[in-house]
Amino acid sequence: MDDLLREFLTETSEHLDTVDVELVRFEQDPNNETILRNIFRLVHTIKGTCGFLGLPRLEALAHAAETLMGKFRDGMPVTTDAVSLILATLDRIKDILAELERNGVEPDGLDNDLIDSLEQMASQEVPLEAPVAPAAEPEVGTLSYQVLERALLPGEVSLDELERAFREAPGPEARAPKMTPDPRSKPPAETDKKPAASAESGEGSDTPISKVQTIRVNVDTLEHLMTMVSELVLTRNQLLEISRRFDDTGYKVPLQRLSHVTAELQEGVMRTRMQPIGNAWQKLPRVVRDLSAELSKKIELVMQGAETELDRQVLEVIKDPLTHMVRNSADHGIELPRDRKATGKPERGTIRLNAYHEGGTITIEIADDGRGLNYAAIRRKAVERGVASEAEVERMSEAQVAKFIFHPGFSTANAITSVSGRGVGMDVVKTNIELIGGTVDIRSEQGRGTTFTIKIPLTLAIVAALIVSSKDQRFAIPQVAVLELVRVAPGSEHTIERINGTPVLRLRERLLPIVPLSKVLGVDGDEVADEGFVVVTQVGRQRFGILVDGVFHTEEIVVKPMSSKLRHIQLFSGNTILGDGAVVLIIDPNGLARMVGSGSEDSQFQNDENPEQASVDDEEATTLLVFRGGGESLKAVPLSLVTRLEEIAADTIEWLGGRPLVQYRGRLMPLVASDEAMEIKREGLQALVVFSDGDLSMGLAVEEIVDIVEDKLEIELVAERSDLVGSAVVRGRATEVVNVAHYLPLVHEAWMRSAANRADAAAKSILLVDDSAFFRDMLTPVLKASGYKVHAAARAEEALQTLGAGTHVDVLVTAIDLPDRSGFELVEALRGSTRFAALPVIALAVRHDSRQIAQAHKLRVTELVAKFDRHGLLSALSELHGSLEEAA
Amino acid sequence: MTSANANSHGTSKTVADHLEYVTVTVQGQMLGLPIDRVHDVFVAADITTVPLASSEIVGLLNLRGRVVTAVSLRRRLGIPDLVVADRRMAVGLEHRGESYGLLVDEVGEVLKLEIDGLQPNPVHLDARWAGLSRGVHQLQDRLLIILDVDAVLAFETQKQAA
CATH class of the missing domain: 1.20.120.160 (HPT domain)
Incomplete structure (x- = not known):
């Protein structure tokens, strides 16, 4: 040709x-x-x-x-x-x-x-x-x-x-x-x-939407380029690793330069692979038009964010699932015009596609304003298909029920149309999306419509990953899935606790299920250490913590596929070679969630519902902690309010002016009996339910913890007593639901006292200024894990406000390129004020530029670090930290 | 029965009558791998173990920037691991487009052997071994089992992770 x-x-x-x-x-x-x-x-x-x-x-x-x-x-x-x-x-x-x-x-x-x-x-x-x-x-x-x-x-x-x-x-x-x-x-x-x-x-697929000056390049050429750059990144990482070990300043500068160039090259090559998502949407208007004609519906397709770019490889994978989902929305979601009219909606239904970047991921929403999911039908179908028992289905929340539509062969459409309803599709959609490390989420409201939210990584080839260790072996966890890092150790601020042997962590008033990595890996004995780091991970709407022994740093890793002999292990999504040449396995949070959650799917994991949504929805099952207070009756309190469960030796309880107190993590915690009829024990073991508000804690003394159950919480009888919200039938037994708020005034005085006791943590606090949310999100957990308090600001103006508001900041870490004014101008402004004239500053540079170095020197910038060199930043901080300590 | 057989009875012996084998030793037993399947021989250092993997897989290692799956020949043959393995030798193989390193006790010399010399496995050879062997060569002082590379690298992995 x-x-x-x-x-x-x-x-x-x-x-x-x-x-x-x-x-x-x-x-x-x-x-x-x-x-x-x-x-x-x-x-x-x-x-x-x-x-x-x-x-x-x-x-x-x-x-x-x-x-x-x-x-x-x-x-x-x-x-x-x-x-x-x-x-x-x-x-x-x-x-x-x-x-x-x-x-x-x-x-x-x-x-x-x-x-x-x-x-x-x-x-x-x-x-x-x-x-x-x-x-x-x-x-x-x-x-x-x-x-x-x-x-x-x-x-x-x-x-x-x-x-x-x-x-x-x-x-x-x-x-x-x-x-x-x-x-x-x-x-x-x-x-x-x-x-x-x-x-x-x-x-x-390969056609750009708008006409800009372009040349056509064979995709293979780009792929090859990408592979080579990946190798270059690896080699660069290896060199950096070597230079860290040998303190030879002679080649540090050219190496820094190489590092910058590589980073830019990588970014450039990645960009060549990027394509607007509109390419995958191009056929949709036609699809919707033909569908609306066939189904005699009036449907409008609204597309937003078509210019959002993502990797062409990813684009290829999501193209068909997207089309399928839009067809589904048109067929199942949008009602016939007369039905819509009857329910007071405009005759014309709307399917809205929206795409936008969020951190290192791209989010795609497919929303319709149709009839919403028919939960009753799905429940029925699930039972019919033997996916779950009737009792299980009844207990499930709507979010859990909605997930059934991703089961193979699941369709509730009464009639099979040529469009959909054959029961193939949604499971394939989910598989395809998960294959590339993405997640699908459903939100649906009866009569109001359904929204599917797809989150996928921007690119598959190179990802930022957190390197962690468990039992002397290193693993990589994709940064996308990591929300934060929490250091845990017995006796410290955060401690792993156990409910019937199952580890949990209280984190900002909520209980987070903990999965010790060593246990999942099977490399563990019986004993699980309670010390280490919890990597807080989110998969879909499930949030859980992975307990690891150590956290090293984040690194850009080149994802290599697993050998076919190992692909069946769902815990790993691939492997990579780190800077020091070692092969490490990449943990797949989806797989981990599946492995741990298998059996009862979601019930083990906390569903991260919006609190307001949960309160509106009465159908929602609540997890309750059931205990015995005084007398025979059972009492219950929502588990989400409980910070932890304790058993203390009764002789450690101190009585101050008739008030029971206990020394708890270096502070005094007031105790209160859960029932007037109950006396706090003087000997033996006393069971406590601990509630916390911020740094303040209160112990509710109970006779015995009975169980943790998940049930619909329907308060049937409003009690006259202020210590009870009312009573409810929990698992077939009348149970009093405790009003935690009632106990707070009882220990009010003690609250105040314990507040005064509070000594400030020695952690240094950092103000991190960078306009990229992705970068801030990536760096914040790393800094936190290293023991810093982190405040973040997106702009210089915001940073000045934070500082001006009296926030205590020990070190300012700022990018040089900021949207409103440059990082240097920010520093200049600070140097002008007496308060911040001596504030240590670490500047993050993208490019290596001798002018910048000179300017940094002039402004007494403590250190100029390459933006993506997290090691460099951490070592600069720790050096600074040392000198601050000395100065203090 | 075949022309190759007929040829070998002739006087002029061509290269096609011979096959070269890389010899390896496991528990004192000498085994041969067809040389055209062997990519390289290397010292297997820094092996990353893969939890939950099938027992034959020792782990993953970095061979000049490539990730190679290390398979233990001992475990494939049902021989217990060496107690002290200070310097593990590996033979680089390819199987269905993927790289493997077959861990052995020692790597020996390359032998050039007549095709005709290959004899079928003794009938009472352990089934596990027989499945991986193409036959036996009688050398002067010892026996050489010829390994079927594809069979060695084709093992079940589908035992579901707990």
């Missing part, structure tokens, strides 16, 4: 995709001359080029379409049929192009059927009295997705007819079909429709 032809093919298929989209827009907005002019121009170009290259079939088709569009321009009314006809013509052109691409020559065949229809449509004022194509019923052609909205006009050929002609056509030697008396619908010669369609869809 010569270059000219190849160029033509790529260009034309781009044009056609644009025309596709534009036509659908035009149909909705027939008076928009700009769109029409645009379409007209594109089709005209196609026609012209075809003529030039000697492609008569294409030229004839394009010409006929152009003529009809010319009529539109002259004021002919734009009808759905006319647009459908043009779209059908475009499809034919695409088929021919695909054939042309395969064989290098225009396939034989005739397009008189379409051309005649087009011409007739164009000259509609003078209808021909030619035989009318039989108005075939739409069901005839099962492959077709076209439903006619009115009877065919004279001379028109229904698409079903066409489709049949396609399929029944015997082959290249076009025989006249026997079954159609209509002389005009001669069967086109080339029949092979499916491969043509797929070839075309494969090609459409």
